[in-house]
Amino acid sequence: METVIILLFFLGYLFITLEHNVKVDKLIPALAMMALLWAIAALGHLPMFEVNAELRELEPTHLDEILLHHLGKTAEILVFLLGAMTIVEIVDYFDGFSTIKGFIRTRSKVALLWIFSILAFILSAIIDNLTATIVLITILQKVIKDKNLRLFFAGLIIINANAGGAWSPIGDVTTTMLWIAGKVEADTLVIRVLLPSIVCMLIPTLIASRFSVFQGEIEMGELEPEKSEYSSTMLYLGLGSIIFVPFFKTVTHLPPYVGMMLSLAFVALFAEVFSNRQFKIADATSDGGHHSPVHKALTRIELPSILFFLGILMAVACLESLGILFNAAESLNHAIPNTDIVVLLLGIGSAVIDNVPLVAASIGMFSEGPDAPLWHFIAYSAGTGGSMLIIGSAAGVVAMGMEKIDFFWYLKKIAWLALIGFISGGLVLIAMRDYLI
Numbered sequence: 001m002e003t004v005i006i007l008l009f010f011l012g013y014l015f016i017t018l019e020h021n022v023k024v025d026k027l028i029p030a031l032a033m034m035a036l037l038w039a040i041a042a043l044g045h046l047p048m049f050e051v052n053a054e055l056r057e058l059e060p061t062h063l064d065e066i067l068l069h070h071l072g073k074t075a076e077i078l079v080f081l082l083g084a085m086t087i088v089e090i091v092d093y094f095d096g097f098s099t100i101k102g103f104i105r106t107r108s109k110v111a112l113l114w115i116f117s118i119l120a121f122i123l124s125a126i127i128d129n130l131t132a133t134i135v136l137i138t139i140l141q142k143v144i145k146d147k148n149l150r151l152f153f154a155g156l157i158i159i160n161a162n163a164g165g166a167w168s169p170i171g172d173v174t175t176t177m178l179w180i181a182g183k184v185e186a187d188t189l190v191i192r193v194l195l196p197s198i199v200c201m202l203i204p205t206l207i208a209s210r211f212s213v214f215q216g217e218i219e220m221g222e223l224e225p226e227k228s229e230y231s232s233t234m235l236y237l238g239l240g241s242i243i244f245v246p247f248f249k250t251v252t253h254l255p256p257y258v259g260m261m262l263s264l265a266f267v268a269l270f271a272e273v274f275s276n277r278q279f280k281i282a283d284a285t286s287d288g289g290h291h292s293p294v295h296k297a298l299t300r301i302e303l304p305s306i307l308f309f310l311g312i313l314m315a316v317a318c319l320e321s322l323g324i325l326f327n328a329a330e331s332l333n334h335a336i337p338n339t340d341i342v343v344l345l346l347g348i349g350s351a352v353i354d355n356v357p358l359v360a361a362s363i364g365m366f367s368e369g370p371d372a373p374l375w376h377f378i379a380y381s382a383g384t385g386g387s388m389l390i391i392g393s394a395a396g397v398v399a400m401g402m403e404k405i406d407f408f409w410y411l412k413k414i415a416w417l418a419l420i421g422f423i424s425g426g427l428v429l430i431a432m433r434d435y436l437i
Contacts, residue, residue, distance in 0.1 A: 030311030083260035089297035096235035124164035155414035166383030200425030320364030347381025351392035
């Protein structure tokens with residue numbers, strides 16, 4: 001029966017990986033896989049286990065108890081993401097990201113490369129790498145008219161956005177998963193992964209700045225004026241409220257989603273005041289409700305992504321509860337005793353396979369305690385490894401759609417830069433772990 005479960009999981013995984021080839025949204029195989037795995041486990045009366053990290057062994061438990069436990073842990077991540085997505089959409093409702101356009105004053109291609117690279121690195125650490133990529137490519141399309149030049153800029157934005165998301169607990173779904181699971185603390189994650197991420201960003205950007213395509217100056221496109229007088233205010237309120245969440249968790253020791261809900265309430269209050277409306281529950285079902293910035297933002301959040309995370313996290317939780325991941329980890333440790341190699345391979349694998357299930361699986365496979373160096377290495381590898389292929393990260397996929405980037409063009413022109421950055425940052429992280437921290 002366990003063989004059937006493993007085969008079903010890999011079949012679902014295959015459909016997720018080949019989403020663009022089979023033309024089926026990845027949330028469909030993820031949800032189907034999740035439901036079928038738990039159904040087979042229940043109908044087959046398979047024994048369920050919970051991993052005891054201290055004893056490094058499996059402890060028996062009941063299916064209904066372990067299912068509720070995993071659903072609770074998954075819900076923490078989903079509610080957190082819903083809050084963060086809504087805040088970003090509220091900021092966008094007020095055209096808050098147009099403020100960033102004001103930073104662009106130069107016509108030098110190299111200077112623009114560094115501006116976009118640094119913005120991608122910083123923004124992705126706050127509003128996540130996917131949203132940062134969307135914002136910056138939107139601005140890029142207004143600033144640079146040369147299609148070929150924009151492709152190179154977009155490639156570097158992908159690398160730097162993924163690097164920026166790796167060191168922040170709110171910068172990438174995978175780091176958020178590790179943070180909410182209690183595997184990493186926000187402060188130590190920043191201390192141990194920030195420098196490697198900076199190296200992962202700096203080296204590809206330095207190399208690219210020598211390319212002939214980035215030499216000379218550009219003809220500046222027309223920049224649109226801000227649509228709202230509150231654009232700047234809402235941008236700073238939104239970014240500040242998201243940054244507030246890790247501090248709230250540190251002080252109160254409450255789960256991160258609690259702080260995110262408080263931040264959402266704060267931003268939503270100002271949004272209602274600025275839109276000169278008083279929030280009314282009755283508006284939610286009336287035509288007037290569509291004029292509320294909060295309600296408008298809620299209609300624009302990525303619910304397919306939320307459902308995908310639900311499906312894949314609960315599917316991996318089933319494998320964990322059956323002891324399959326624990327046994328796989330034991331076999332892997334015997335086959336490859338060097339954990340660093342395993343984690344680097346995980347990072348390279350994230351360029352081919354979605355990094356969310358990879359990290360979810362690693363949480364169930366490894367039993368190291370909270371804030372162990374292994375978890376920081378996994379956060380770095382899973383976050384930055386996906387840059388090596390255009391389909392290897394959410395940032396890459398959205399850039400591919402916005403700029404119609406060809407898979408093989410990216411493989412030829414950008415992938416080697418991403419690989420150099422990934423390896424360089426990984427070596428820095430290993431050196432810091434062994435000799436400095």
